[in-house]
Amino acid sequence: MLFDWLIVGAGYSACVMAERLATQLGHRVLIVEQRDHIGGNAYDYYNEHGILVHKYGPHIFHTKSKKVWDYLSHFQIKKYPTVHSQQSTVNNFKRLFLFLGVPIANSM
């Protein structure tokens, strides 16, 4: 048998499962993804101007769990200072602007 697991989709749920199965249990995992990148809807990339683009909409990561932070610290995670609010779509744009370093007027 070539693989122990077949995982369909390479969003972060699948990637975490694959990483755990491979590193903790030594299992062989095959991931198939229909898109041309991993990360699912949380995927981002730097465009030709050096701007970080959230392809499927602005994302922010937040957790109070030290265990989660400790896990993530094994990977190259870049942290950005940000203000967090989930009150409205306007706040989602605020978050995006903060990520992009765009000054935000108080009226937003």
Ligand SMILES: Cc1cc2nc3c(=O)[nH]c(=O)nc-3n(C[C@H](O)[C@H](O)[C@H](O)COP(=O)(O)OP(=O)(O)OC[C@H]3O[C@@H](n4cnc5c(N)ncnc54)[C@H](O)[C@@H]3O)c2cc1C
């Ligand atoms: C606009 C927007 C903003 C969000 N903001 C936040 C946020 O700020 N913070 C936060 O924590 N969460 C946010 N989320 C939610 C977050 O995106 C999801 O919780 C997270 O992406 C789910 O991860 P996942 O791996 O389960 O699935 P997904 O990210 O959906 O990944 C699934 C992957 O499976 C692939 N796939 C599906 N079917 C097949 C198939 N048949 N064959 C091959 N590949 C397949 C898809 O192409 C995709 O890449 C936001 C979501 C959206 C849409």
